[in-house]
Amino acid sequence: MKMQIRHHLNDQLLMTYAAGNLPEAFGLVVATHISLCDDCRARLEAFEALGGAVIEADEGEDLGEEALARVMARLDVPVVVAPVVSPLGRRRKAVLPGPVAAYVGGDLDGVKWRSLGSGVRQAILPTSRNATARLLYIPAGQAVPDHGHRGTELTLVLRGAFRDATDRFGPGDLEIADEDLEHTPVAEAGEDCICLAATDAPLRFNALVPRLLQPLFRI
Amino acid sequence: MLLKPHTFAFADGRQPAPAYVAQANGYARGIFGVKEGETDWSAVMIAVRDAGDRAAFAQLFRHYAPRVKSYLMKSGANAALAEECAQDVMTTLWQKAAMFDAERASVSTWIFTIARNRMIDMIRRDRRPDPEPAPWDRESEPDQAEVYAAAEESRTLTAALADLPEKQRRLIQRAFYGDLSHSEIAAETGLPLGTIKSRIRLALDRLRARMSESQ
Numbered sequence: 001m002k003m004q005i006r007h008h009l010n011d012q013l014l015m016t017y018a019a020g021n022l023p024e025a026f027g028l029v030v031a032t033h034i035s036l037c038d039d040c041r042a043r044l045e046a047f048e049a050l051g052g053a054v055i056e057a058d059e060g061e062d063l064g065e066e067a068l069a070r071v072m073a074r075l076d077v078p079v080v081v082a083p084v085v086s087p088l089g090r091r092r093k094a095v096l097p098g099p100v101a102a103y104v105g106g107d108l109d110g111v112k113w114r115s116l117g118s119g120v121r122q123a124i125l126p127t128s129r130n131a132t133a134r135l136l137y138i139p140a141g142q143a144v145p146d147h148g149h150r151g152t153e154l155t156l157v158l159r160g161a162f163r164d165a166t167d168r169f170g171p172g173d174l175e176i177a178d179e180d181l182e183h184t185p186v187a188e189a190g191e192d193c194i195c196l197a198a199t200d201a202p203l204r205f206n207a208l209v210p211r212l213l214q215p216l217f218r219i
Numbered sequence: 220m221l222l223k224p225h226t227f228a229f230a231d232g233r234q235p236a237p238a239y240v241a242q243a244n245g246y247a248r249g250i251f252g253v254k255e256g257e258t259d260w261s262a263v264m265i266a267v268r269d270a271g272d273r274a275a276f277a278q279l280f281r282h283y284a285p286r287v288k289s290y291l292m293k294s295g296a297n298a299a300l301a302e303e304c305a306q307d308v309m310t311t312l313w314q315k316a317a318m319f320d321a322e323r324a325s326v327s328t329w330i331f332t333i334a335r336n337r338m339i340d341m342i343r344r345d346r347r348p349d350p351e352p353a354p355w356d357r358e359s360e361p362d363q364a365e366v367y368a369a370a371e372e373s374r375t376l377t378a379a380l381a382d383l384p385e386k387q388r389r390l391i392q393r394a395f396y397g398d399l400s401h402s403e404i405a406a407e408t409g410l411p412l413g414t415i416k417s418r419i420r421l422a423l424d425r426l427r428a429r430m431s432e433s434q
Contacts, residue, residue, distance in 0.1 A: 020335040021397040024346045034350040041353060045324070051335065052328030053377040054395045057388075060285030061292060063302055068280050071306050072273065079314050098351035128345050 007173040009033055009040045013154075018047035025133035025198040028125065029154045029174070031099040032196055036172040095159050100135070100196055103127070108194070111135055118142055131200040138162065138187040138195070145184075151200040153177040155185070160193030162186060258282070260326035261370050268316040276313055279326070284309050287334045293396040295342050304341055308334045322365040325373030343397075 009017075009030060016022045017030045034041045094107045103125040104110045113121035119139040127133045138144055140160065154176055161170040164183040169175050177183065187193035260282070266275040287308050291301035311333050319329055339347045380388060393399050 015394055018335075019395045019397060020339045020343065020347060022347075024348065027346075028348040031348040031350045038353070041350065044350075048332055049324065049328045049373055049376055050380070050391065051331040051395050052325055052373060053380045054392055055283075055286050055290055055331045055334070056327040056377050057380055058286045058289045061289040061298070061301070063284055063288055063305060067284065067302065067306055068277060071280060071284075071309050072277065074310050075273070075276070075313050099348045102348070130345070 003036055003172040004170070005037050005039075005172040007167070007169060007175060008037065009043070009174060010176060011043075013176070014040065014043050015047050015050075018044055018051055023131035023198075023200060024127040025125070025131035026152075026154060026200070028099055028103065028127060028133050029156050029196055029198045032097045032158075033156055033172070033174050035097040035099060095194065097158070100125075100158070103133070104135075113137060116145075120144060131198055133196065133198045136193075136195045136197055138185070138193040140187050140192050141189045143184050143186045150179055152179075153197060153199045155195050155197045158194045158196055160191040161188040162193050162195070163188065259370070261321045261366065264316070264319050264326045264329075265321060267313065268319050271316075279312065280309050283312075283327075283330050287330065290331075290334055290396070291338055291342070293392075293398075294338050295397065296338075300341065304337050305334075308337050311337075322369055325370055327377070328373060 013022070013026070013030055017027055022030060034044055094101065096104060096107050101107060104123075111123045113123050113135075115121050119142055121137040123135045125133040125135065135158075136144065136155075138160075144162075154174060155169070156174045157169050157171050159171060161168060161173075162185040163169070164175075164185045166175070166181070166183070168188075169185075258278075260279070263275045263278055266272040267279065284305050288298075288301045288305035291304050292298060296304065308330065312330060315333075319326075324332075336347060339345050380391065383391070390399070
């Protein structure tokens, strides 16, 4: 089954990811979207080819005299090449794409959820702390508390769908929200919604109570 | 992972010499469209991959190791660290030669991705999650037309970059050296991404063709 993806990565995110300059949490969202989206995979390859062209065009910095000899001498040292993770790709019925599953250490049943109230749950994933990645579980028909952002928030739908003031987001769709967007994502009726989200600054909730809870939950 | 050995042969079924430069090989000029005097780096890399050719590896090293060192320095490494990492990158190139897929990427692109991953490790001290491999990457046999297309795209892109006005070229380079922040890139309207749009369209067409083959 091919997903009908309508909301994609923008050039800035793809280029920064290709250049290796996105914080890990954002990189996880980008890698997960690309795992689901062939168009963005092709665009990433083009940006990587641009990186290759940048390297090719460089005048270079001379290495020490002995550098080549030293590397040639290393070539015979046997190496254990680490096996590629999940060579067969995602298990057929898995909900979590490979990059997320690697952080969870399994599929959905391996996620250690914490309740945020009203049936909404989250699980922070172990990335470097310059940005935060989390899985969000929003019961069908339920709203995530109204919040604004100080930085950028990326939200990728893995299952179900949500709507906010801007549009509808279904499986594979990515919402890129900057600090101007105050939104109340609501999960569609029918199926519970599971999202992967990344933020580079704490979210700003508009109701008092969630704001008090913020330090507790690292939202 | 089951990596099928790549087979490489000319249209008439001949196997290439272990190491060769397109300049010296009329067949390669015909197949890869390499101009007189240009080195066909894909062919050199394939000699490393399929024949463990050390002379070919040394040739790649002389061309690419200084470029990798320069890339790492511009990304924030000091000369000593860049020198050490450039040697690691080239060693990785040898060790992972079996994974080189000429259909998918040019040598410069492949080296760039290895160098970039090393840069994230050693300079950014961060991690980079990788996408799942595309399903068709695990099965497809190399196709000479695709190898040609990938090499050709890469040459077009390198030429397009060289043809840009200095100011625009500098912007793209700075983006790849991590010299522009994400928000600077987002705000940077002068980034001449139009130059790679045709490359993106080509890549997309190739992916679609591979997808329909593997289904």
